[in-house]
C-alpha cells in the first residue's frame with residue numbers, strides 16, 4: 001500500500017535524478033493523509049464484502065482482490081487491491097523524504113495507519129541522511145516504537161567531491177551521522193549505492209569512500225543500482241557537453257569489485273535491479289564476500305566476445321546470470337539481436353548499450 005505523506009522532494013537538486021524535477025515539494029496536512037487512509041479502509045472493506053458475496057468466504061480476500069485487479073474502477077482501488085493481493089501487511093509512506101515531517105505528526109500518521117488497517121505489519125519509507133541527522137535519537141526511537149520498520153536512504157556515494165558535483169546536498173559525514181542514528185534507533189536501515197556514479201574520472205574514489213562510509217554506518221541492507229542517464233536529468237547535459245564521462249560496464253564491474261572488497265560490515269548486499277549487470281552478486285556480509293567476488297572474477301575472466309555477448313544479453317533482458325551463457329537457445333537469440341544492431345559485425349556501440357539499459361527505467 002502506498003500512502004502519500006508528503007509530495008515530491010524537498011531537495012530536488014541531485015543531478016542524476018529525474019523523478020520530481022519541475023514539481024514543487026509540499027507537506028500534506030494530517031487531515032488529508034488520514035482521509036486517504038480511511039478511504040483505503042473503505043475500499044478494503046468493500047473488497048472483503050465482494051469476497052463474501054462471491055462465495056470466496058471472508059478468508060479468501062486474495063481471490064477477490066485479484067478479481068478487482070482485473071478491472072479496478074480507479075487508481076485507489078488498484079492500490080488497495082494490489083496490497084491485499086500481496087497479503088495486506090506492508091505499507092510504504094511516500095514521497096522522497098517522509099522524515100522531514102514533524103516527528104509528532106509522522107508518529108500520529110503511523111499510529112493511525114496501524115489502528116485503521118490493523119493487518120499492516122511493516123511500514124517503510126524514504127528519508128535523507130541529512131534529515132535523519134537532524135532528528136534526535138529519541139525522535140527516531142519514537143518513530144520506531146510507533147511502527148516505522150525500515151528507512152531507505154539514498155547514500156549514492158561516500159566520496160565528498162562526487163556528492164558535491166552531483167549536488168546531493170549531503171556530505172559523507174552527514175551520511176554517516178544520519179545512518180548511525182537510524183541504526184542506533186533500532187529502525188532497520190537500507191542504504192542505496194549508485195554504481196557508475198563516479199564515471200570514468202572518480203570511479204576508484206567513489207568505490208573506496210563509499211565502502212568506508214558504509215563500514216561506519218553498518219546498515220542492515222546495501223542495495224546497488226546502476227547509473228542511468230536520461231533526458232530531463234541535469235546529468236544528461238553534463239554527459240552531452242563532455243563534463244561527465246560515463247563509465248563502461250567493465251569499469252562499473254571493476255568499481256563494484258573494489259567496493260565489495262573494502263566492505264567490512266554486516267549488511268545484506270542486494271542487487272535486485274534490472275540495471276545491474278551482475279544481479280547475482282548478492283549475499284550476506286561478511287560471510288558471502290568471497291562468493292560475490294568470485295562472480296565478478298568470472299565475468300572479468302570471460303573472453304572479450306563472451307563479455308560483449310553477456311552485456312548485450314543482459315541489456316535486452318535475455319540473460320539473468322552468467323550461467324545463461326551456456327544456454328544455447330538464449331545465446332542464439334542474443335546472436336540474432338546482435339546481427340540486427342550491428343549488421344557489419346563490428347559490435348554493438350556503447351551508446352546503444354546505454355539506451356537499451358535505459359529502456360527499463
Ligand code: SF4
Nearest residue numbers: 009012013014017096
Ligand atoms: S534527494 Fe532523492 S528524490 Fe530528491 S533529488 Fe535527490 S535522489 Fe531525487
